[in-house]
Amino acid sequence: MLVTGGGGFVGSHLVDGFLARGCEVVAVDNNVTGTTDNIAHLANEPRFSFVSADVSLGNLSEALPVQGKFDVIAHFASPASPADFGRIPVEILRVNSQGTQNCLDLARQHGARFLFASTSEVYGDPQVHPQPETYWGNVSSIGPRSVYDEAKRYGEAITMAYRRTYGVDVRIVRIFNTYGPRMRIDDGRAIPNFVSQALADESITLYGDGTQTRSICYVSDLVAGILLLLDSDQTGPMNCGTEHEMTMVELAELIKDIIGSKSEFTFLPMPEDDPLVRRPDLTRITTELGYQPQVSPKEGLRRTIEDLAAQIGVPLKA
Known part of the structure; x- marks a missing residue:
């Protein structure tokens, strides 16, 4: 398993979730917003390794200098706080565009399942409430939040393009407010x-x-929903959160x-x-995957x- 953004808040918990299943996990992070403190408890875990790299680089071998054969590539590398939107906007756009494409290219090479961490922000300031996956959103393409909202919408688009064009096995999860x-x-x-x-x-x-x-979702519930999606035959996008x-x-x-x-x-x-x-409409994930936040x-x-x-x-x- 490869987790980009594996030193981040959600990414590090996903790493723990994979390890709890007995998987071998490689985390990649450049620690722009992540930190090795989040994975310090894994220092002596033989099934875990950490690679410091920027997945947004133009050269795939430099962006993802990883070894081994991967079954799953989970792309969770992206700053996600509104405070970051004005501080590092170009980096946010790049990690969700070039970074996503790099991860998709690696998944294509390995025949791996690819998971894209999308967001409820693709719905923008919604005019439909709660928000189902079928809602296309109300998003400004030029406002201060657009660097994240539109970047994630692009990430979803290129993920589906790789599925249609190259047959990459993909999953898209739309993450709601997690803590x-x-x-x-x-x-x-x-x-x-x-x-x-x-x-x-x-x-x-x-x-x-x-x-x-x-609508706030505790991180362990989010990880449980992500793993259900990964195990399923559903492509998504699929909302994950709580009501x-x-x-x-x-x-x-x-x-x-x-x-x-x-x-x-x-x-x-x-x-x-x-x-x-x-607030997410959780009909799909609860009825199709049996998701129940705890x-x-x-x-x-x-x-x-x-x-x-x-x-x-x-x-x-x-």
């Missing part, structure tokens, strides 16, 4: 932001009136409650193109808060 241990405290996404502010009893920053919604939809105010209140924080709220203007609602938001957030607090050395209140 859990190994998120970066400075990630820029809502949960790490809320947690870091609440731990310090600082004002929690919300945008607009805080009524925009997200635990909540407003940003509700999410912040829950985090405050778990921490016992005294933080107040500060409201700032909405960022451009920020989606107002987000971790409640309260329990998942408790585990995530413990991990983020440990990252910055802040003791949790008893």
Whole structure:
């Protein structure tokens, strides 16, 4: 198994999922947003190896300097935080275009199954709610989020082109808002932001009136859904997430409650193109693959808060 972005938040958990099945796994990452800390627990695992490389390079042998025969190539290399969209936009476009093509070429050479990590962001600011896989989305091609949204839409397109043209065995998973241990405290996404502010009893920053919604999925549930898709004969795209939809105010209140924080709220203007609602229609993955998320938001957030607090050395209140 090859996992690009294997040092990242979701990628490192997928590596663990493959290893738990008894697989041999190679992770590739250039650590732009990933970190070897996420795979440090595998230092003595003989079935695991790490390769430092940039999958976006134009030369395939330099982009993926890996040895061996691969059955599965899972392409999870991509910055995914809105904070990264303005910081490294070209890198995001490149890893989902040239990087995806490199991974597809390697899959074609090896006769491997290829898994593309797409995103709920392909739906943009949706006008259909919840979002089924048949919805084509409402996406700006020129806004600040387009570097991620459109890059993932392109990634889906080239993945399907390789299936139709070369017969590559592909899977596409559309990942909804995922959280859990190994998120970066400075990630820029809502949960790490809320947690870091609440731990310090600082004002929690919300945008607009805080009524925009997200449906949060604990990372182990996401990995379980990905493995079900990989094992199936379904190409996708297939949504994976949960129906635990909540407003940003509700999410912040829950985090405050778990921490016992005294933080107040500060409201700032909405960022451009920020989606107002987000919830997956999970009909396909539940009926066709038997997917059933297990971790409640309260329990998942408790585990995530413990991990983020440990990252910055802040003791949790008893």
